Amino acid sequence: MIDTWIAFARGPLFRVALAVCLLGLVYRVGNTLWQIRSSHRQAGDKRLDTSTVFKATVNGLLPFRLLKVRPLYTIASIGFHLGILLVPLFYIGHVTLWQASLPLAWPTLGPAAGDALTLIGITGLVFVLLGRLLIRASRDLTAHEDVAILIFLIFLMASGYWAAHATSSPFDPRAMLLIHLLLGNLALILTPLTKIVHCVLGPLTQLLSEIAWHFPAEAGRSVATVLGKENEPI
């Protein structure tokens, strides 16, 4: 019975989840790029300092500045992102699954590297979760969704690890595999719909911030007209 569910989760369910994820992400990125293009076209000053935007994007994604202030939190964050990005995309077991649905080939990570990155990812997630709960500023801002997603990712990675280590797993490895597949599929579906969408929108936000400062020349006058304030004194 469980093998039937595993086959379902690896087959049709995975393909549906992958389609939702890819279509959702393509829509989000496409929509954002379209908005950037439209904004740029209506900007009063179209000159863009793209090199500064690029540098800011790289600086934002590699938070070396923050290492000085919150070293543990920053290292944990980097570790968890490395695990959560590299293992799904490059671990050999996952690549086999991807390639059953996608006619593409790319380099893979072996079991040892996959294990190491998984453990780094889980450790990072645990520390980020602790940071969320223990650092005052983070705790103040943390919503239920933030905690739920971190716990969800911990379960996702831990179930994958135990599924891949049948002999040392304290749980039934087939059950772990099924849970991992179901959580993985759910993660794919949630990616474009939740804050996880920052994996594709994040690199574009520096550009969005920059373009937002490039005001349309008519913006103020148009707003005044629509609100009926053209002749209203200050």
Add this chain to the structure above:
Amino acid sequence: MAIQCSYYMEDVETRELPRRFLEAFSTILSHSNYAPLVDAAARMKLRCSRCAVSCPVYQASAERRDIPCDRSELLLKVYRRYFTVGGNLGARFGRPFVLTEDYINRMAEEFYRCTACRRCKLECPMGVDHGLITRLGRWTLAEVGITPKALVVATREQLDGKTHNTSAIPAPAMQDTCEFLEEDCADLYGMRIKFPIDVEGAEYVFFPAVSDYLLEPDTLMGNAAVMTATGGSWTIGTQNFDGINYGLFYSDRLLDRIVSAEVDEVRRLEGKKILIGECGHASRTAKVFVPTFCGEDAPPVLNIMEYTYAQWKAGKLKLEPDVIKERVTYHDPCNVARSGWITEQPREILRHICADFVEMTPNRSENYCCGGGGGTVSIDEIREFRTKTGGKAKADQIRATGAQICVAPCANCKKQLAEVCEDHGLDVKICGLHDLILKAIDPPESMRIAESDAEAPGQANAAEEA
């Protein structure tokens, strides 16, 4: 219910306030370029609190409401609820967030606790510009009549008043001040300077922060001394001589009108370039938004520090080395330093003319705001918040340098830092860059006044006292 904040406001019409707020928000998003950023930020909901590390206001207050991304969340929450499909669906099936007068009141208070220094953007992993979202919130509030009275009154005088400037200085009074300054400079420094008024066809039309005419005579004398020593072709227009632009702090449409009025004055005088005095936000608004609002043939914009530096490097301006003996430090105004635009020019000059120049840390594009940015310096009733909370990081920085003089080439920063030093018990003199340049200029012969013709500095004061 009346809207009440820690700053004074003119009467706010509260009838259908939430509906009017949403209408204004929707209209602004439709006609500006804010929507893509707001949409992305609303979806990503990062709230990682990295920005808290960089915000000087939060570092001093430790209040949640001062965390930049929490402040942005105030507006993003409205966007999510009323402007996204998910928000509308959620409202049908759950307990929806509802925009109320109370909530708008909270935004009105919190958006003016931000100094718009944009230091938080350096830390945000996603590059969300919380200063920009604060501006958007303020603009939306302004369209429903919620803005600090100090900003509204000044802008009203500048755009709709008789004097066309934020300090309500009549043009004849400005001209009188310039004449006094010419005499003072001759008396105190033995230099003949000139403030050319309404000269047509000049290379530069000069727009200092108008408050300099009231509060910063040494800065203005320094500006004029540099222009005179270098033979600069410049003028001050009597129809518009104010570089201040509070539109930057709360309304894009007023920002547009003020910038356009500056360009109109340049065109009236057939000038070629806009020269902005020592003022951070005046410089940034002109530099960034003249090309935005005034077309491709808009005049180029230069800050006076750029002009002075270029002339000094070209050998047209002579400055005596090590003239200033006291320990001097330099405060980077956010509006010219955050982007890296003007950071090295003043430092090179100061290292030359000061015997003991020390840096405060952090500096340049990572500097701390003076605590009075975003227009808050003009709101006298929140002085305690501005100096004790917003200005605490800067006070600590200045104290650590042990400097006796802090150079702040910005009218807003100077006013704020003077109050910060006073409220933190710091015995530090705050001045502009050109105040010190004035003392270091080695003027050409044509500018020198023979000693027999001029009073010694002490004599002028003695004569006044007598």
